[in-house]
Amino acid sequence: xxxxxxxxxxxxxxxxxxxxxxxxxxxxxxxxxxxxxQTRSEMLTDxxxxxxxxxxxxxxxxxxxxxxxxxxxxxxxxxxxxTGPGTARNALLQKLPLGRLSAVFLTHFHSDHIADLxxxxxxxxxxxxxxxxxx
Numbered sequence: 001x002x003x004x005x006x007x008x009x010x011x012x013x014x015x016x017x018x019x020x021x022x023x024x025x026x027x028x029x030x031x032x033x034x035x036x037x038q039t040r041s042e043m044l045t046d047x048x049x050x051x052x053x054x055x056x057x058x059x060x061x062x063x064x065x066x067x068x069x070x071x072x073x074x075x076x077x078x079x080x081x082x083t084g085p086g087t088a089r090n091a092l093l094q095k096l097p098l099g100r101l102s103a104v105f106l107t108h109f110h111s112d113h114i115a116d117l118x119x120x121x122x123x124x125x126x127x128x129x130x131x132x133x134x135x
Contacts, residue, residue, distance in 0.1 A: 044076050055068050081105045082114070
């Protein structure tokens with residue numbers, strides 16, 4: 001009998017830990033999806049040209065700036081000029097409509113200009129409606 005009581009207490013303790021953790025995982029997943037899909041897509045159709053600096057650093061590590069990247073949005077098109085390390089993160093933080101990315105223009109192939117190309121490709125696919133990568 002004493003063994004059964006210990007077993008019941010153990011199962012109750014586990015369930016009080018497991019269910020809140022499972023709920024937290026679902027909440028985090030929902031919030032991440034919501035945030036990933038919140039973009040400033042009105043920039044594509046407002047008739048203005050937008051130039052957003054998503055990276056203004058250089059090839060050397062910098063604690064305040066990420067490497068080179070410029071977003072140009074005009075006439076319904078969204079072009080990224082260079083994708084240095086950290087530019088994908090900054091584009092997401094600035095809520096740029098990566099799902100509507102038209103093209104990536106690379107000025108040259110140094111790592112401080114191309115390192116986030118894979119990340120940009122992945123996020124533009126996650127936020128967009130395309131079935132496969134086109135970059």
